Amino acid sequence: GIQVEQSPPDLILQEGANSTLRCNFSDSVNNLQWFHQNPWGQLINLFYIPSGTKQNGRLSATTVATERYSLLYISSSQTTDSGVYFCAVGSYSGAGSYQLTFGKGTKLSVIP
Amino acid sequence: KAGVTQTPRYLIKTRGQQVTLSCSPISGHRSVSWYQQTPGQGLQFLFEYFSETQRNKGNFPGRFSGRQFSNSRSEMNVSTLELGDSALYLCASSSEGTTEAFFGQGTRLTVV
Numbered sequence: 610g611i612q613v614e615q616s617p618p619d620l621i622l623q624e625g626a627n628s629t630l631r632c633n634f635s636d637s638v639n640n641l642q643w644f645h646q647n648p649w650g651q652l653i654n655l656f657y658i659p660s661g662t663k664q665n666g667r668l669s670a671t672t673v674a675t676e677r678y679s680l681l682y683i684s685s686s687q688t689t690d691s692g693v694y695f696c697a698v699g700s701y702s703g704a705g706s707y708q709l710t711f712g713k714g715t716k717l718s719v720i721p
Numbered sequence: 722k723a724g725v726t727q728t729p730r731y732l733i734k735t736r737g738q739q740v741t742l743s744c745s746p747i748s749g750h751r752s753v754s755w756y757q758q759t760p761g762q763g764l765q766f767l768f769e770y771f772s773e774t775q776r777n778k779g780n781f782p783g784r785f786s787g788r789q790f791s792n793s794r795s796e797m798n799v800s801t802l803e804l805g806d807s808a809l810y811l812c813a814s815s816s817e818g819t820t821e822a823f824f825g826q827g828t829r830l831t832v833v
Contacts, residue, residue, distance in 0.1 A: 640820040650758075650809050652824040695764065699820050706777030707820050708754065709813075711764035 611636045615696050615712035622686050622719050630681040630715045632696030640699035641672050642709070643681050645692055652695065655681070686719045693717070722748060725814050725825035733831045739800040742828045746793050746814030753795040754822065755787060758809040767810075770795050802832045 612635035622628055632641070640659045644652040656663050656670040658679065663670055667686075672679040683690055693716050697709040726745040734740050746753050755767040766779040770789035787797040793814075799806055809829050813822040 642822065644824070650811070650827040650829065652811065652813075654821070654823060657821040697764075697822075699822075702777050704776045706769045706771070707752070707815070708766045708769060708777060708779070709756075709822060710766070711756075713763050 611710045613712040615715050619716045624721050627684045632679040634677050634698045638698040641679050642697045644695045688719045691719045727812050727825035727828050731829050738802050741798050744795045744812030750814035750816045752815040754813045755797050756811045804832050807832045
């Protein structure tokens, strides 16, 4: 199956700093999503980005599907950005079914 | 539009018991997927339902089952609970024609 690797596994930032999270995947995929898991466990959608670049406020993401990686940029980090960030790649299997394969996440801690 | 709703939020069960978790997708979404999250294995795909049919199942024992109703609501059942089944169970829904998944708040199951 598809392998998804995220780096770094842990990241500690001073408030106001910028960061780049990376997601590498082993095969061509139909989709890629970035999520932020809040303290209560819910996965919050950040980006749906099978290719190209998108921006949403202080966050932006770029996926280069041909080179099998995606990057999530966080600028001017705030303490509320703390948490675990997951990259998930989507692929179709038989009968039209679709599933996400997740990386192990990057745990971000933003300190004041 | 209401998001994906999972009930209950928390459950404590005893080994050997069975449990049923419920998921109501976003209105109009017909695809419902389930994922298990544990500290050791991360986020893993359980199964996916579309129009009351299970289209795909992950690598989990037969004790894990599910179903989908005509209104797209889904339930998953775990029989003969084991300590290792303690996990956060997340449900996601997607609309036809797109692969973007939206997740519920999750059900945190503790088996004692």
